Amino acid sequence: MSNLATLNTADSLSGISTRQIEESLERANDAYRNTDDSIISDSDYDALIDELARRDPGHALLTEVESEADFGAGKVRHQIPMLSTEKVKTDSELSAWVRRVESAAQNIGIRTPVLLSVTAKLDGMAGRLKDGVLASRGDGLTGNNITHILPKLVVHGVGDGELVMIQSYFDEHLSEEFKHPRNVVTGAVGADTPRPAAMKALNDHSIHFVSFTTLTRIDSRTDTIVAQLPEIREYLLGNTPYPTDGLVLAVESPELRKELGSTGHHHNWMVAAKTVGETATTAVVGVQWQIGKTGRLTPVIQLKKVTLSGAVIANVTGHNAGKVEEMGIDVGAMATITRSGEIIPFLVSATPAPNGASLPTHCPACTEHLKRRGDFLVCINNECEGRRHARLHHFFNIIGSIDLFGPVACDKLIAAGVRSIQEVFAITAAEFEAMGFGPGQSANLVAELEAAKTRPVDDFRVLAAMGISNLGRGDSKKLLRHTALKDIPF
Template structure:
């Protein structure tokens, strides 16, 4: 069954063919061959699938799209325009502009044999140019699964249809950085989100990274989670030329193919859906050129994502730290991509309800390489399994949108244990307080972070924290780590973030403490917080409410005495006396007198705004050594004052 989000995307589409009807789409999506589809319906289905995929709500797997439906069109009409047209990315608000350089798709291969054919064509081209094929160097990089974009140093464009894209330079103005060397103007790349960060902070809200990436690009004011990811440098633009890679000869590629694929997949902590191979010799690139769809000197290898039809045994609810109850599908034991799979996330109970996931549901499960197993689609729905009570404490659950929540925050065991674990994990200056330890502590009556800090050696020994030889070292180690967590210096914003305040990730905690002292924040009103950049009314309201709820626990823990590094305040006096207060700065080049990150922090402390791209809103471009011509040209074009690092330091006095 199509999800509500997919149906909404379809309703906004201009397509009105019969194949766009949900029931017909579901029928076609289940097919393993497309020979019975009329040309018009086949083409419409491909366009719909591409639209849903680019919107972050794929209807079928990449493999099915390529090997079943696209292959059928190619078989019937090898010269069909759709096969030779760049598949358009989703449109975003902003002016449509011609790209500085065409952005093509990449030819795909699903077998080693296809890669070998491509290598043979490269060798043939080398011989035609009288180049010894043995001397050729090949490069392999991760195929990022993000949003394709092009950076010319002045503007960032979406790929669009390959010729025209949308101006989304606003993402740099919001603080997005460039991966690799950090330099602008390096051409094509992708907007991606760090996979570890996504799993830890965003997976409860977004079904996949592509959904989240779309939220980063949108024109309107960003939601806190999106702004947080940008400011934590978890969401960024990564130029293809800067990606870590494998390089070697065609002989090495043919001999160590599987090992190279496995290695390249692990080079970055972003979603990767294949490996891109290219020959590095510019003479051969020029000789081979490109089709209207792809460069002939480049190819993407995509592992066939294994799929299996599996019966759901039951749907198990799990309560998180926030009280959100998440569904986990317990499956018949199935081998996929070399691993035995028994569980898969159903994301949220809205999905369970809409798609009919319960005992006996037949689903299609996919997994490629090291990717987490995913429910690709529901084949045979059954009555959904929706819990009425929290699996941890038995309290009644309430709906909030697609999600179920347990509101028994103070007595729910799962919320208590997850809250304690979150505290110590966020402090990040201690060891030993993982899930198993905290579960054991809670089983022995420890219900809060404060109670953990009150434990004695004798209590821990009584709870069973001792080594196999009967010694008390395990208990003593835990006490040592508790002492370490209080004496080892940490930032006050990290300490605040450890309390898990709703809508207050570490970035928002730091911004709040740049304007107010830690102990003053509990007396703040909504209007006080709205004045801070990045805090909308909805967020400010939630923060004030949550601060009131945690004040008692916070003060008890704070009074235990932690070694907190105080965040520098952006005071009114600093804003009055600073020569850069209220101005927008951009730093470029290699700084001699300090790290660029430190200079950016100091500028913000003095009341300035810091961007990464020169625009008409920029007041000063501060230049270090090895400055590229692009930013200088942009400054001249926009009438921006350019000063050296030395002049900047003199300006600050």
């Protein structure tokens, strides 16, 4: 099998409770659909879904369309439900779907093989444009009215489709600020106050609404689709200017579609063939440990450079200490990587280093002795310089409305002894210069901070920027539906 994902991570999930899987999926769904950030790779998300399906095939997360936050100009009731798409990741899963299709065809007297259509699976935000009204998918039955952004979009057709960004625009302008083009689209459409970069993307007409009816399609049949899929995939994805996440296979016959029917989650006459992408195996030359705002250490696996899907890859995340330890990752290990969605480097597997993994015992930033909490190594020193830097950078990144304060600027602030956001807002131009900023840059920093005091900022961003453990933008929105920001003690 060359074109579909074969990764089986069920063994690595065996120690996680079903409730933990539910909570992880709920948080990931919220971030994926309601914020301009992602908290989990597509491959990890699919692994959690597969494990939940193995344990509880009838679970609501598998049988219902995920919920969506409220945004836009009210609600739109879908006359025909907008459902999700069932995924297949192996040739055997695809063959099983083909058998179900052919069995249903025979039940109603349709001759086999059955005609199928294949299109690229766009990776953006699902929507429906009907009678001049653009609505998000929502929960499948009711979506958000987002017609107000139509003048900013390039529109290709009507009906069901996807709001997507031109991949080349993202690569050139936004790849350092956002993890994925989908995050830009979600932020531009769903945020009360989108980031300036997302608004610029809208104004540059780099976000399109693409009706599925306008996509290039290739016809195939149930008796040849498995063998043809690699060639079809190469052609379709190579000629699509938008981010993609595999292929969509659909039955063409209206009568057979009716016979196959739908669940509350997906149509049985359609599947998404998810791709793991090209893989490469290379040597591990080091492991660098980065500290986050809450003190957790994240391992960055340093690789002997390798070209993968047209990009040179030198680093990939190791996620946490538990995973590094389990996979035996250290100098001398061999790592197999892919690019999730053809974009994000992702660790698939590893041949362990001769002596296994060697985990750090002290914080790389402050040398404090590390604590082990589950799969994570944690620095508990609240005054750790690395944690203070991460908190400062996190604040500016999440607030999203204050420019000029990137990682390098945060480095200088922390080196100068700055300990809080309140202190940053009190710094004068002369003090910025003393920290190593140039005269013009210092004046610009002061002006930017003054301007930021009068810019409107979403309450959920303020709350999420505080760096409270496990309280991201999605959960902040939920909390603020019940409690006003002014009533939350900090």
